[in-house]
Amino acid sequence: MSIDIEPGADTAAETTAKPKLALYWASSCGGCEIAVLDIKEKILDVDAAFDIVFWPVAVDFKVKDVEAMADGEIDLCLFNGAVRNSDNAYMAELLRRKAKVLVAFGSCACEGCIPALSNTTSRAATLDWVYQESPSTDNPDDTRPQERTVTAFGVLELPEFWETVRALDQIVDVDYFVPGCPPQAHQIWAVLETVIDILQNDKPLPPKGTVLGAGDRTCCDECPLVREEKKITGFKRVYEIIPEPGRCLLDQGILCMGPATRSGCGGLCVSVGVPCRGCYGPAPNSKDQGTKMIAALASVVDSQDPEEIDRILDGIVDPIGTFYRFSMAKATLGRVAGGPSGDGRGTVEVGS
Amino acid sequence: MLTATDHETAIETPHVETWQPRIIAFLCNWCSYTGADLAGISRIQWDPSVSIVRVMCSGRMDPTFVVKAYRLGADGVIISGCHPGDCHYQEGNYKALRRVHLLKRLLIGFGIDPERLRLVWVSASEGDQWAETANDMAREIRDLGPLRLPT
Numbered sequence: 001m002s003i004d005i006e007p008g009a010d011t012a013a014e015t016t017a018k019p020k021l022a023l024y025w026a027s028s029c030g031g032c033e034i035a036v037l038d039i040k041e042k043i044l045d046v047d048a049a050f051d052i053v054f055w056p057v058a059v060d061f062k063v064k065d066v067e068a069m070a071d072g073e074i075d076l077c078l079f080n081g082a083v084r085n086s087d088n089a090y091m092a093e094l095l096r097r098k099a100k101v102l103v104a105f106g107s108c109a110c111e112g113c114i115p116a117l118s119n120t121t122s123r124a125a126t127l128d129w130v131y132q133e134s135p136s137t138d139n140p141d142d143t144r145p146q147e148r149t150v151t152a153f154g155v156l157e158l159p160e161f162w163e164t165v166r167a168l169d170q171i172v173d174v175d176y177f178v179p180g181c182p183p184q185a186h187q188i189w190a191v192l193e194t195v196i197d198i199l200q201n202d203k204p205l206p207p208k209g210t211v212l213g214a215g216d217r218t219c220c221d222e223c224p225l226v227r228e229e230k231k232i233t234g235f236k237r238v239y240e241i242i243p244e245p246g247r248c249l250l251d252q253g254i255l256c257m258g259p260a261t262r263s264g265c266g267g268l269c270v271s272v273g274v275p276c277r278g279c280y281g282p283a284p285n286s287k288d289q290g291t292k293m294i295a296a297l298a299s300v301v302d303s304q305d306p307e308e309i310d311r312i313l314d315g316i317v318d319p320i321g322t323f324y325r326f327s328m329a330k331a332t333l334g335r336v337a338g339g340p341s342g343d344g345r346g347t348v349e350v351g352s
Numbered sequence: 353m354l355t356a357t358d359h360e361t362a363i364e365t366p367h368v369e370t371w372q373p374r375i376i377a378f379l380c381n382w383c384s385y386t387g388a389d390l391a392g393i394s395r396i397q398w399d400p401s402v403s404i405v406r407v408m409c410s411g412r413m414d415p416t417f418v419v420k421a422y423r424l425g426a427d428g429v430i431i432s433g434c435h436p437g438d439c440h441y442q443e444g445n446y447k448a449l450r451r452v453h454l455l456k457r458l459l460i461g462f463g464i465d466p467e468r469l470r471l472v473w474v475s476a477s478e479g480d481q482w483a484e485t486a487n488d489m490a491r492e493i494r495d496l497g498p499l500r501l502p503t
Contacts, residue, residue: 309449335502
């Protein structure tokens with residue numbers, strides 16, 4: 001990659017010579033920002049290697065500063081968060097234009113993550129719940145956020161809240177993906193180290209679309225627990241069982257997303273007896289985490305009788321929320337058509 | 353590999369008056385495909401909206417194939433395998449049975465009528481049963497109308 005250095009820049013030559021880094025959060029919880037700081041003192045190495053030009057959570061540059069930049073002026077942009085409103089989309093498009101390399105950073109940007117779970121319901125239902133129906137809401141006048149409000153001081157505008165939450169690459173072209181909710185610190189550092197190495201030693205970039213900072217196997221491959229491939233006669237939720245240490249959680253009937261999830265976290269949850277929730281996204285060579293999990297789960301159900309199978313499967317409450325907890329924006333079947341689903345079984349509305 | 357293919361676009365659903373259902377049938381190599389073949393040589397007519405894909409075993413049916421068929425424009429999917437106890441690979445059809453039960457729950461969650469997915473057992477000698485299954489499914493899907501997946 002070539003880095004253009006403006007000869008006439010007024011600041012010290014050593015700062016302008018550094019490649020420019022931007023970090024942005026769209027629809028996210030802020031966990032990815034904390035994860036970046038989880039690399040601890042190495043953040044100083046990042047600062048030494050990059051000129052941070054935009055990072056709303058930590059440094060005081062404004063959107064207008066980014067708008068004023070030349071296209072492609074930012075060398076690397078780590079974009080976390082899903083795209084769920086018009087402002088997220090504006091920032092995604094802006095940073096895509098301004099950055100040479102745009103990285104979908106974290107599960108929200110890669111697959112939609114928790115925000116995309118609202119694709120199982122509708123925009124109207126979400127707003128009704130937040131501004132009227134939730135038990136802690138007191139809103140007698142039914143005040144709702146408006147996209148345009150005229151006041152004595154001028155017109156106030158809010159971004160448009162979308163019906164459907166999208167992953168970053170469903171809105172703009174994305175160069176690389178760093179999965180995880182959040183990406184683990186050692187993986188973030190590995191990615192940054194690689195980028196620094198590429199920039200400083202003029203090495204070739206990995207092929208476009210590469211998943212960085214993650215493994216190329218499944219979470220099960222990293223799991224320290226012993227799997228005996230037992231058939232199971234019933235699913236148990238985490239509060240119903242104290243798992244036997246050292247034994248595969250799925251073998252014990254606990255719904256663990258390990259078989260359908262990409263490796264890379266180092267088996268963080270499973271090594272302390274907590275089932276994998278699937279945050280590193282679909283395993284390599286698969287696009288749909290949910291259907292892959294169905295394939296894996298059905299194999300361990302111990303029955304050949306339709307009624308008994310149904311009884312065992314009744315132990316899986318909320319199949320969509322469990323199988324697509326982190327990848328709903330990328331589900332092959334798209335968003336849920338029938339509105340709020342309540343118990344996860346949903347209202348069936350077809351062919352209309 | 354099927355699941356790794358990028359950026360495939362769903363076929364546009366034609367206008368309702370001219371609409372014909374598209375049904376994809378995944379038939380196992382050992383029983384059901386041979387059964388459909390028998391229906392063919394016996395010159396039994398069945399609904400032309402059913403298109404057959406041969407798989408080695410109904411146990412090979414990854415649920416991903418089913419949802420991808422819907423995404424690419426199928427209105428219904430049939431999976432057909434050997435009768436229980438007859439699987440060429442001992443228990444592939446039982447695996448298919450469990451997967452279909454779980455997949456139907458997922459379809460309901462997505463607001464898709466579970467009748468759009470059907471698991472049947474057709475043996476190599478049951479050509480007429482195959483034709484009946486195909487016709488019955490086509491009738492059912494015609495009643496349900498086109499599947500319009502949200503994007």
